[in-house]
Structure formats: C-alpha cells, structure tokens
Amino acid sequence: MKNILLLFISVMSFAQVKGVVKDSVSGKPIPYVTISLENQAKGTTSDEEGKFSINTQTGNLVFSAVGYHKKKVSITKEMNVFMQPKNHTLQDVVILNKLQTKTIEIGDYKNSIRQAFDNGPKIDAKFFPYLTKYKKTRFIKKITVYTDSQIDSAIVKMRLYSVDENGLPASDLLQKDIIVKPKKGIYRNVIDVSDYNLIFPKKGLFVAFEKLFIDKNKVEKTIIDQNTNTVKIQKIYYPFMLYNRIELSGIFTYYGGAWQKIEEKNNENKMVVKPYFEPAITIFLSN
Known part of the structure; x- marks a missing residue:
C-alpha cells in the first residue's frame, strides 16, 4: 500500500505544470495572462508575479495578454514563457470635441x-x-x-x-x-x-x-x-x-x-x- 501511495503522489506531481510568464524585452513578469490548453476547455491565469500552474501533461498552452503577441508553447514540467510586446507607433494628437450633453x-x-x-x-x-x-x-x-x-x-x-x-x-x-x-x-x-x-x-x-x-x-x-x-x-x-x-x-x-x-x-x-x-x-x- 505504501508503494502504491508513493506512485500516486509522483503521478499527481508530474501532472501539475508550473511556470512564469515574462516580457521578452524587459524580463519583467506579466500579470493576468490568459493561459489556455489548446483546443480544450481548460485553462488558468498568471498571478501578479506572472506565475501559473495547471494540471495537464501533454499538448500546447496558448498565452494571450493585452499589449503582447499571442504565443503557443509546448508543455513541459517547468515553463519559462517570454511574450513579445507589440510595437505601437505614436499617432498625432487629435483634439476631440466631446460635449457629453447627451x-x-x-x-x-x-x-x-x-x-x-x-x-x-x-x-x-x-x-x-x-x-x-x-x-x-x-x-x-x-x-x-x-x-x-x-x-x-x-x-x-x-x-x-x-x-x-x-x-x-x-x-x-x-x-x-x-x-x-x-x-x-x-x-x-x-x-x-x-x-x-x-x-x-x-x-x-x-x-x-x-x-x-x-x-x-x-x-x-x-x-x-x-x-x-x-x-x-x-x-x-x-x-x-x-x-x-x-x-x-x-x-x-x-x-x-x-x-x-x-x-x-x-x-x-x-x-x-x-x-x-x-x-x-x-x-x-x-x-
């Protein structure tokens, strides 16, 4: 029974994937990234420090965040994911005549x-x-x-x-x-x-x-x-x-x-x- 219990714990440990999501330029963690198991209704979110965990073993994870290019990564037990920020060109300042009366x-x-x-x-x-x-x-x-x-x-x-x-x-x-x-x-x-x-x-x-x-x-x-x-x-x-x-x-x-x-x-x-x-x-x- 003891050997069976240890085997069960080992399998469960392997099933939990952990990682952190960072900006590929600054190296800073990215909070609240949407993380989805590709083609399945399963996912999670990175926390305030960019860290995440999800119970899965195989497949791809898709990462989506405001201001970054979407990224797909093959699952490994420990994941360090770097997302590329989008380049936004500066636009001319436009003065908008907002009345806000209606x-x-x-x-x-x-x-x-x-x-x-x-x-x-x-x-x-x-x-x-x-x-x-x-x-x-x-x-x-x-x-x-x-x-x-x-x-x-x-x-x-x-x-x-x-x-x-x-x-x-x-x-x-x-x-x-x-x-x-x-x-x-x-x-x-x-x-x-x-x-x-x-x-x-x-x-x-x-x-x-x-x-x-x-x-x-x-x-x-x-x-x-x-x-x-x-x-x-x-x-x-x-x-x-x-x-x-x-x-x-x-x-x-x-x-x-x-x-x-x-x-x-x-x-x-x-x-x-x-x-x-x-x-x-x-x-x-x-x-």
Whole structure:
C-alpha cells in the first residue's frame, strides 16, 4: 500500500505544470495572462508575479495578454514563457470635441431572464453592432456588467475587441488591462472609459469580462462526492458573470486558445435564432 501511495503522489506531481510568464524585452513578469490548453476547455491565469500552474501533461498552452503577441508553447514540467510586446507607433494628437450633453445606453434587455454562471476557463463576449443612429453619440463613455461574488477581494478583467473579417473578436482596442473590483453580492459594475476617447468603430465591437484564476479570487469548500462518497476540495473562483437569456443567432466564446461563434444552422445552412445566454453587458454612448 505504501508503494502504491508513493506512485500516486509522483503521478499527481508530474501532472501539475508550473511556470512564469515574462516580457521578452524587459524580463519583467506579466500579470493576468490568459493561459489556455489548446483546443480544450481548460485553462488558468498568471498571478501578479506572472506565475501559473495547471494540471495537464501533454499538448500546447496558448498565452494571450493585452499589449503582447499571442504565443503557443509546448508543455513541459517547468515553463519559462517570454511574450513579445507589440510595437505601437505614436499617432498625432487629435483634439476631440466631446460635449457629453447627451447619453444613450445600448445593449440592455428589459424583459430578459438574468442568471449567474460560473463560466469556467473561457471568455464570453457580447457583440455591439454599429448603427447609424449612434453618429451623434459616437463616444464610448461607460460600460456596465452585472456580477455575483461571495467575497470582497475578487477582481475581473475587462477587454474590448475590434471585429475581424470573419465577424469574430480581433485585436484589443485598449493597450492596457482594465481591472474591475466588484462588490460582494449581485452588483451592477459601472466602468468609466471616457478618458480613453474611444469612438464606436464602424464595424462594431466586442466587450468581454474575463475571470482570473488567481488566489485572491479563490474560495475552497469541502464537499462529499456523491458517486464515490469521498471528501473533496472544491475550488470556486469569483466573481460569476450574470447572463441574459435572449433570442440570438449565436454567441461568441474564447476557449482552447481561439475565438469561435457558437451557433446552430438549419437544413438550408441558415443560422437559427434561438434562446442563448449572453453576458449582461451594456454600453453608454455620449456626444
């Protein structure tokens, strides 16, 4: 029995991959990097010191962070990952005549069913198409999202994406992480982005809130496995995102290292509009 136990511990130790993510130029650690097991719904996040761990043995890990080129690396037991920062050319300063005398909210659904979900190691984005009526309120002023958290210390990352030629999220519209600190309980978070002078893109944009798998977001609970009648430690990461159940042609999800649209088509290869759960996100536009 002793030999069997030692073998089990050895296997479990090998299954946990550890590493650190750093800037390839400065050598500094990169916090809150999105780390996905390629083509699988499994992943984690680097902590404030760029460190991460994930239970897996084979395959590739895909690393994604604001301001850096995405990187795919084969899994080894100890990983030192260096990400290359993107080069951003300085643009001419443009004086924007923002009046902010008129504000409209878009993306709200008054009669939707709103529910909280633990969306796991994936990112769900909400698409906001451009409409001609936004011409007079083209500046993105605020973004709101509903969260549910059982702890006060939880944080979540907000990302805004442009739209690629396939209608999927492309590059980040902001070149820095926007970290949101939700209050405990069910809460509507309002994030002021007016200082970034973002103009609503003509192709539309995506807004996503990304769960961070770090210690300050973690709660551990002791549970009884009903199948094996054994005691297990359940790890829960807050906050949960709230979703609207509405009629859509599909939803946009990032997992396994890539964005994809989850949709259903009929026999004529046309998209079927059906109830989906979409993140409860809205945008305030101003003139």
